[in-house]
Structures are given as C-alpha cells and as structure tokens.
Amino acid sequence: MEENGGKIDDDDDLDCYSIASEYIGPDVSYELPRIQPLAVDIKPSSSFSDSRTSLPTKAGNQCLVACDAKYCSNCLLRAMASMPQQPQPQPVTCLGEAIDESKLSSFLGNQRLLSRLLTPLEVEQIMEAQKQRAAKQLRPEQVVVNGYPLKPEEMVALLGCHFPPRKLKPGRYWYDKHTGLWGKEGEKPDSFVSSDLIFTGKLSPSASNGNTDVYMNDREITKLEHRVLKMANVRCPRDTHFWVYDDGRYEEEGQNNIKGNIWEKAGVRLLCNLVGLPVPHGQPQREKDEPNISTTVPSYIEPKKLVLIGLESSGTSTIFKEAVEMLSNGYEPSEHDEGVTQWNDLGFIEFSDHSMSETFIDDLHAQSPPFSRYQLIRVNACKGTNKDCRCVNMLEDVRVVVFCVALSDYDQMWLSPDNMGSRSLHQNKMIQIKQLFESMVKHPCFKDSLFVLVLNKYNLFEEKLKQTPLSACEWFADFSPVGSSTENDNLAHKAYYYVAVKFKDLYASLTTKKLYVCQAEANDRDAVDKAFKYIGEVVKWDEEKEETLYHNYESDYFSESDENDSCSTTA
Numbered sequence: 197m198e199e200n201g202g203k204i205d206d207d208d209d210l211d212c213y214s215i216a217s218e219y220i221g222p223d224v225s226y227e228l229p230r231i232q233p234l235a236v237d238i239k240p241s242s243s244f245s246d247s248r249t250s251l252p253t254k255a256g257n258q259c260l261v262a263c264d265a266k267y268c269s270n271c272l273l274r275a276m277a278s279m280p281q282q283p284q285p286q287p288v289t290c291l292g293e294a295i296d297e298s299k300l301s302s303f304l305g306n307q308r309l310l311s312r313l314l315t316p317l318e319v320e321q322i323m324e325a326q327k328q329r330a331a332k333q334l335r336p337e338q339v340v341v342n343g344y345p346l347k348p349e350e351m352v353a354l355l356g357c358h359f360p361p362r363k364l365k366p367g368r369y370w371y372d373k374h375t376g377l378w379g380k381e382g383e384k385p386d387s388f389v390s391s392d393l394i395f396t397g398k399l400s401p402s403a404s405n406g407n408t409d410v411y412m413n414d415r416e417i418t419k420l421e422h423r424v425l426k427m428a429n430v431r432c433p434r435d436t437h438f439w440v441y442d443d444g445r446y447e448e449e450g451q452n453n454i455k456g457n458i459w460e461k462a463g464v465r466l467l468c469n470l471v472g473l474p475v476p477h478g479q480p481q482r483e484k485d486e487p488n489i490s491t492t493v494p495s496y497i498e499p500k501k502l503v504l505i506g507l508e509s510s511g512t513s514t515i516f517k518e519a520v521e522m523l524s525n526g527y528e529p530s531e532h533d534e535g536v537t538q539w540n541d542l543g544f545i546e547f548s549d550h551s552m553s554e555t556f557i558d559d560l561h562a563q564s565p566p567f568s569r570y571q572l573i574r575v576n577a578c579k580g581t582n583k584d585c586r587c588v589n590m591l592e593d594v595r596v597v598v599f600c601v602a603l604s605d606y607d608q609m610w611l612s613p614d615n616m617g618s619r620s621l622h623q624n625k626m627i628q629i630k631q632l633f634e635s636m637v638k639h640p641c642f643k644d645s646l647f648v649l650v651l652n653k654y655n656l657f658e659e660k661l662k663q664t665p666l667s668a669c670e671w672f673a674d675f676s677p678v679g680s681s682t683e684n685d686n687l688a689h690k691a692y693y694y695v696a697v698k699f700k701d702l703y704a705s706l707t708t709k710k711l712y713v714c715q716a717e718a719n720d721r722d723a724v725d726k727a728f729k730y731i732g733e734v735v736k737w738d739e740e741k742e743e744t745l746y747h748n749y750e751s752d753y754f755s756e757s758d759e760n761d762s763c764s765t766t767a
C-alpha cells in the first residue's frame with residue numbers, strides 16, 4: 197500500500213483502506229480499519245485433538261478459563277489452534293485450580309465463544325449443565341405461568357423439557373401449550389418452548405395484551421403477529437378464531453380442516469426474525485432438492501442482521517439485486533427465490549458465508565464452525581420525508597447498518613421536506629444525505645450496531661469531477677487538493693478520501709464508535725462482492741474484539757503490528 201498516496205490495496209481489500217489527506221495538511225493521516233484476515237485453514241494437531249476429546253469431563257471440575265492466568269493451557273491453546281497465523285501463546289498451567297464462578301458463568305453464557313472452542317456436542321453438554329444450574333437458583337413460586345405460580349414438578353418439567361425458556365428469571369409469563377409459544381405477561385411472544393407442557397393455569401385471551409380481535413388458540417394476538425400471519429397468507433379478518441399446532445399447521449376453530457402451514461414460506465421465518473418474533477426450533481419441511489442452510493450452519497448460530505439503507509438513487513436496489521443474484525464468491529443466497537421476500541418497505545434475504553463453510557466441511561474435526569449466517573435487509577430508498585424509513589423502528593438486533601451514498605450526488609439539487617412535511621425546499625442532495633445519515637446514527641434501534649458507509653457510484657463520481665468541482669457541495673467547500681489535479685484518477689481518489697473523512701468526522705462527533713468505509717460500484721458484481729466481504733470481515737473483526745478471552749493477547753498482537761505498520765489503526 198502506498199503510504200501517502202491514499203491508495204487502496206487492491207490485492208487484499210480486507211487489509212486496510214488508508215487515507216493520507218495531503219490536501220488537508222501534511223501531518224494528518226486518516227486510516228480506515230485494518231481487518232485482520234481470519235484464519236480458515238484449521239488443522240489441529242493430534243495432541244490438540246486429544247485434549248479436546250477429554251474436555252467434557254474436565255470442564256465440570258477443572259479450569260476452563262476460570263483461572264486468572266492470561267493464557268490457559270487447557271483452553272486457550274485450543275482456541276489458538278483455530279488461528280494458526282498468529283503466534284502461539286505462552287502456556288500457563290492452571291489445571292486443578294478452583295473455578296471462579298463469576299468468570300465461569302460469563303464465559304459459559306457466551307455461546308459463540310464456546311462454539312469456537314468446543315465441538316457442537318460439547319457446547320450442547322455445557323448448555324445443558326447451565327440449565328441445571330439455573331434451575332437450582334430459581335424457586336418455582338417465583339415463576340408465574342398463565343396466572344398461577346409453578347409447582348415444583350411443573351418447574352422441573354419446564355426446565356427439563358427439550359426447549360426450555362432462555363434465561364428464565366422470576367416473573368409472570370404466558371404459555372400456549374398447543375404451539376409452545378411463550379412470552380411475558382402482556383407482551384408479544386418471546387420464544388418457542390416445548391409444546392404440551394401441563395401447567396395449572398390456562399392461557400387467557402388477554403395474555404399478550406392483543407387488540408386485533410383475532411384469536412390463536414384462544415389468545416388474542418398482537419398487531420405484529422397479525423401482520424406476519426397476513427404475509428403467510430393466513431386469512432384472519434376480525435373475529436377469527438383459529439387453531440395452530442406446534443408444527444405450524446393451522447385450521448379455523450371447529451372446522452377440522454387444515455388450511456395450511458404458517459412456517460412453510462421461508463419468508464415468514466425471515467420476517468419473524470426481522471421483527472423480533474420467535475420462530476420454531478428446527479427447519480421447516482423442504483422440497484427434495486431445495487438447498488438447506490441447516491446442513492452447513494448449526495441452528496445455534498444466530499443470523500446476523502445487515503440493514504441496507506440510503507437516500508433515493510443511492511443504489512440500494514442495485515446492491516440488493518446484485519447481492520441476491522450474492523455474491524457467488526464467498527456468499528450465496530441460501531434459499532434462492534424463496535428466501536427473497538418483499539414486505540412493505542423491506543426486502544430481505546438470508547445467506548451463509550459459503551467460502552468458510554467449505555473449510556469446515558474439509559475438516560469435520562475442526563472445533564469451531566468457521567462460517568456465519570446473515571440476513572440482508574433492504575429498507576426501501578428514503579425520500580427524505582419524516583414518513584420514510586419508519587419501518588426501521590421495527591428492526592431489532594441489527595449487527596451492521598450499511599449506509600449507501602451515491603458519491604455523484606454532490607452537485608445534485610433536491611427538494612427536501614419543509615417543516616410541514618411537504619417537499620418544497622431546494623437543497624443540495626448531499627446535505628440531505630448527511631441529515632439522513634445523522635438520524636440513522638442517532639436512531640435508538642441502531643445504538644449497538646456497527647456502521648459501514650458504502651460510497652457508491654465511484655465511476656460516475658470520477659467522470660463528474662472532470663466537469664464540476666467537489667466544492668459545488670457546501671459541505672465540501674474546503675476541498676482543495678494539494679499538488680497537481682490534472683490527473684483525474686488522482687483527483688477522484690483524493691476527493692473520495694476527503695468525503696470518507698467528512699463522514700468519519702461527522703460520525704465521530706455523534707458516537708464513540710468507528711465508522712467503516714468502503715467504495716462500490718453497485719452495477720459491478722465484483723465490487724458488490726468485495727463490499728460484502730469487507731462487511732463480513734468488519735463483523736468478524738468486531739466479534740474478535742469482544743471476546744474477552746483473547747483481549748490481552750489481541751491487544752499485544754495488534755499493538756506490535758501497529759508499530760510496524762502505519763496503516764493498521766482505525767481512525
């Protein structure tokens with residue numbers, strides 16, 4: 197990579213996007229993140245395999261990251277075996293030490309970390325042990341189901357069933373024994389637990405505080421459920437009473453005539469995920485040749501939500517279309533047309549990180565599943581009015597907001613909404629984009645999300661700069677590149693980095709997080725593919741940071757490489 201030339205290293209787009217802003221001042225250098233390439237060549241040594249095999253018995257009474265040792269020979273070495281490109285840690289003997297309960301529970305609560313360290317069977321065993329620990333800590337009378345405190349035997353049945361409620365705490369809950377739906381009293385369904393559990397209390401029509409006049413197994417359903425049912429083509433006008441079974445089949449009450457299956461449309465499952473409604477465990481019945489994501493991605497791996505959003509004409513439709521038609525190099529849609537769903541202002545697909553899954557299949561003994569599931573949700577292009585992007589309010593647990601900007605909009609004029617909401621203000625379009633970006637960064641639904649800025653239409657931008665200076669936009673008025681600007685390529689690069697820095701500075705003024713930036717040409721499939729790989733690596737890089745087990749090791753490693761590589765820090 198050219199240190200001062202502001203060039204992107206084309207050989208490895210995941211490595212680093214560096215900004216050297218010579219036009220701003222000689223000492224100012226902005227850098228976009230270095231994404232540490234993840235190791236995928238997992239080849240554990242034989243001694244490693246031996247120690248892993250013996251772990252489930254050890255885990256119960258010996259150290260499993262419960263000691264204070266920085267690097268635990270019993271567990272961290274095994275984690276490191278999945279990252280062979282990094283230096284091996286110093287082994288520290290800590291076997292036999294007493295378990296620190298506080299550390300153990302936070303570690304065991306981290307299912308993703310566990311799945312990196314252990315085999316699926318081991319994860320399952322630890323999760324089972326966790327359930328039993330939870331059962332001991334909770335008294336039955338603290339849990340009220342359908343209006344009645346649980347009896348001890350009901351509590352045993354609830355926690356011992358195949359799918360118990362997650363993280364059960366004292367409180368009041370409702371339970372529909374026919375579907376297995378479970379929720380907090382007065383709230384929408386929260387999860388599916390096993391069906392047919394017998395409790396003293398009966399499900400009340402007002403259990404979830406629904407107001408739709410539509411009843412499922414005697415419970416008046418919520419508005420959100422009603423919308424999902426409509427999308428699943430379930431006819432449910434007011435005063436409908438219908439019966440739903442735990443496999444998703446449904447019929448109208450008293451008719452003894454199965455009308456269909458709620459879960460047979462892949463889009464319904466995606467939609468539920470999207471709006472925070474539960475989906476049943478396991479996969480729906482599929483046609484013989486239909487690809488099945490569950491054969492490669494274990495069900496305990498939660499899909500990560502990526503939300504694609506931008507002002508009108510920013511290119512979100514084109515990116516989404518290219519993504520669907522995903523992205524063969526590394527990603528692929530999991531369910532073809534079935535998985536692509538349009539609903540109100542949203543379009544979404546689910547896909548898996550296929551290139552990594554190939555590595556997993558090569559080595560069935562690999563301890564961690566080196567792949568991820570993603571849901572790409574496209575919010576219909578915003579037009580700048582307050583009504584726009586309202587569907588964003590429904591989104592929960594969004595991992596990444598992919599904010600798309602058409603670079604070539606810098607000289608476009610645009611009718612913005614005035615105070616009354618009508619589009620009458622003549623304004624530079626980039627200013628409107630800036631306002632939309634600010635509102636999304638500040639949006640409560642995205643407070644925990646990562647932001648990736650996709651600077652799109654680079655090809656048009658390059659052309660336009662030959663005719664119109666970047667300073668045509670008042671926000672970019674101080675763009676004055678140093679040196680010769682006769683070479684258009686060079687000018688476009690400088691202008692691109694300048695815009696990236698403007699957004700990064702804006703983001704930094706609104707949050708303490710880092711803004712990730714990448715370049716795109718939405719109608720070039722390779723460029724879209726690269727952008728999604730970059731986004732995938734941002735997610736993984738962020739997850740790596742979160743894993744406290746590696747924290748000390750990582751900071752040592754990265755600070756060492758930072759000293760040697762001026763491009764490795766984030767701005």
Ligand SMILES: Nc1nc2c(ncn2[C@@H]2O[C@H](COP(=O)(O)OP(=O)(O)OP(=O)(O)O)[C@@H](O)[C@H]2O)c(=O)[nH]1
Binds near residue numbers: 515717
């Ligand atoms: N030259 C060029 N054209 C692009 C690029 N990205 C998108 N376009 C075109 O720009 C136009 C608008 O792109 P869309 O993807 O429809 O934009 P949108 O954000 O979905 O906005 P709406 O169409 O209003 O919903 C389309 O004609 C695209 O083909 C790009 O990188 N380069």
